[in-house]
């Protein structure tokens with residue numbers, strides 16, 4: 312990173328580590344970076360496909376012209392509420408049309424959305440607001456039994472910069488979303504080489520990292536993804552995963568479909584009941600799922616083939632799809648499988664529709680770009696022989712060079728020459744296709760939800776009866792993995808239920824609460840005295856096997 316100059320900085324480090332000048336020049340010359348701000352894809356859609364359906368949410372629908380005009384008014388409304396270019400705004404909404412409107416409005420006025428998930432709670436949202444020094448927060452009133460307004464009240468003290476809280480629904484003392492409706496303003500176009508938004512990293516550290524993406528780099532990944540997936544104005548895409556996740560947003564997701572002039576149908580939840588009905592009603596031809604949801608769909612499909620008649624492509628990614636499940640997608644769901652292996656930090660791989668079947672079923676695809684540099688290396692960062700397994704590191708035209716304000720962490724997560732250490736263990740076939748074999752990051756991939764072990768351990772250590780703790784993955788037939796916490800109690804062991812209640816009271820997202828707790832007298836150590844997590848993973852896997 313020696314050649315780069317941070318655009319601005321704080322005590323924690325640079326907001327954003329730009330690509331070195333020679334790389335930026337190369338990416339521009341190759342036509343990847345075109346100097347266009349992201350929101351212009353909606354503007355272009357309104358010019359080219361004005362009367363076509365852009366967005367469907369329940370019984371509500373918007374054409375491209377309507378959505379674009381609405382976004383102009385919401386942007387002006389946000390400006391009226393004090394949001395300006397460069398401000399960060401944490402957006403935490405379920406899959407509703409207002410999410411799409413708010414995102415585009417923020418992009419249009421040059422403010423930076425920070426993408427939170429609906430499952431996040433006070434601990435996470437408070438941290439995002441504080442760390443990003445957010446000016447705004449956009450939430451729903453209530454959703455899935457949770458009152459987000461109460462959460463907003465609870466974090467106010469921690470988030471000193473937060474002045475504008477917008478609520479979709481019953482706003483109480485906050486600003487109702489409907490008030491974001493003002494005569495469109497002339498807004499200066501954001502520069503495409505500046506930050507567009509902050510995505511969240513699955514992470515492996517005590518606190519989630521934020522991922523700064525520029526208009527240029529993200530737009531390229533969206534455009535190239537739409538091309539690889541053959542999207543066009545006839546595409547009808549069902550967004551069943553959380554819309555804020557990188558997969559649903561841009562691989563090719565909501566942005567890719569709107570870029571191509573197609574229609575986005577928002578699903579309130581990914582269950583077969585909800586989604587099959589929407590597929591039938593809207594003639595959906597493509598959707599994106601994590602493996603556990605794909606499995607649930609495959610279970611439900613045989614009795615409901617008629618509803619799925621329009622479906623042509625099912626993308627699966629976020630965690631590893633077993634070869635065995637991949638084999639059955641075609642026959643059970645009557646559509647083509649596309650595997651997607653991506654990360655919010657950048658690199659996205661797709662199997663291609665014209666790939667031989669064994670690659671579609673047995674690999675996680677190959678990179679988007681000819682300029683994605685992917686290396687498989689050993690512990691000393693030396694390339695392993697072709698075909699062998701190693702650490703996957705990567706750099707390229709849409710992979711970040713550093714996290715937001717995280718200099719210390721960046722030195723570990725990136726090589727000196729700017730490769731991002733993905734933490735994935737993979738091997739590469741001569742065709743360039745990657746097979747994800749495992750992981751060397753301290754993370755649990757719980758059906759696509761990423762849980763950083765250290766973050767959960769820190770919460771558990773705050774409990775007075777917890778002396779020491781190690782959180783590891785345990786195998787699970789449905790989610791792939793779940794979390795198991797090995798706890799050394801201080802004195803008498805508390806009840807597991809009490810530990811879980813404690814986690815929830817700390818305001819932690821539900822998917823981070825341990826699925827299982829094992830009390831132990833001590834934690835096994837490696838030769839150098841670190842906790843031996845491999846031994847713990849093997850111990851819990853053996854125990855589960857013995858009781859299966």
Ligand code: OOB
Pocket residue numbers: 511512513557558562627628629630631632650651652653654655656659675733734735747750756759761
């Ligand atoms: C996607 O993004 P993130 O940021 O939530 O998680 C990235 C990590 C990867 O490093 C890898 O460990 C895992 O998720 N992963 C997969 C996978 N797809 C992601 N592991 C095995 N097989 C796959 N197909 O998860 C994401 C972002 C964009 C598109 C798709 C997924």
